[in-house]
Amino acid sequence: MTDDIQTDTVESVDDIDGETHAIDWSKAQEGVRLLLEAVGEEPDSAKLQETWQRRVPSAFETLTQGTRIEAKPEMRTFEASGESFVVKEDIPVYSLCEHHLLPFFGTATVAYRPDSEVVGLSKLARYVRWQSRQLTMQEQLTQDIAHGLADEIGASAVMVEISATHLCEAMRGVETKTETSSRAVVGEPTEHERRRFNEATR
Numbered sequence: 645m646t647d648d649i650q651t652d653t654v655e656s657v658d659d660i661d662g663e664t665h666a667i668d669w670s671k672a673q674e675g676v677r678l679l680l681e682a683v684g685e686e687p688d689s690a691k692l693q694e695t696w697q698r699r700v701p702s703a704f705e706t707l708t709q710g711t712r713i714e715a716k717p718e719m720r721t722f723e724a725s726g727e728s729f730v731v732k733e734d735i736p737v738y739s740l741c742e743h744h745l746l747p748f749f750g751t752a753t754v755a756y757r758p759d760s761e762v763v764g765l766s767k768l769a770r771y772v773r774w775q776s777r778q779l780t781m782q783e784q785l786t787q788d789i790a791h792g793l794a795d796e797i798g799a800s801a802v803m804v805e806i807s808a809t810h811l812c813e814a815m816r817g818v819e820t821k822t823e824t825s826s827r828a829v830v831g832e833p834t835e836h837e838r839r840r841f842n843e844a845t846r
């Protein structure tokens with residue numbers, strides 16, 4: 645994520661239903677309504693009313709939290725007790741492809757060399773989830789998580805690998821390959837650290 649997106653935060657905009665929303669709610673409603681019309685559906689039918697009035701806008705409000713700094717999980721750290729390189733595998737990733745607005749999902753392996761502090765493993769997973777909730781590309785997301793974590797926890801080396809299936813490819817039959825891997829490295833991991841990471845991502 646760029647700094648622009650982080651600082652250019654849209655604060656709660658709309659309150660048609662008495663609730664405040666972090667996205668432009670009426671634009672989201674209108675957009676979904678128009679899309680339904682475009683594909684020949686009847687937006688005011690009983691089965692679709694809630695779709696554009698509430699469900700899709702609400703889903704996109706949640707699924708774009710990664711662009712809003714106020715939704716970022718707090719990254720409390722603990723003193724590192726002898727851990728020289730932390731490797732966490734199988735962190736779930738669910739994100740949205742910015743080309744097709746369709747999900748890509750899979751797992752992340754995150755490793756870092758703590759400065760003097762480590763972060764709880766559940767926080768690591770929550771951080772990945774927060775970053776993933778935006779319209780992005782897999783390569784970009786991998787970089788954002790690596791650089792974001794390096795900043796958040798002051799780690800001198802961070803390695804991130806994401807392996808994901810893209811529904812825009814799988815559902816449209818564009819490619820037979822279902823898994824795509826991308827890797828990002830911040831700092832200069834030692835040979836030993838690289839080897840440990842490679843073993844974890846094998």
Ligand SMILES: [Zn+2]
Binds near residue numbers: 741742743810813
């Ligand atoms: Zn796509």
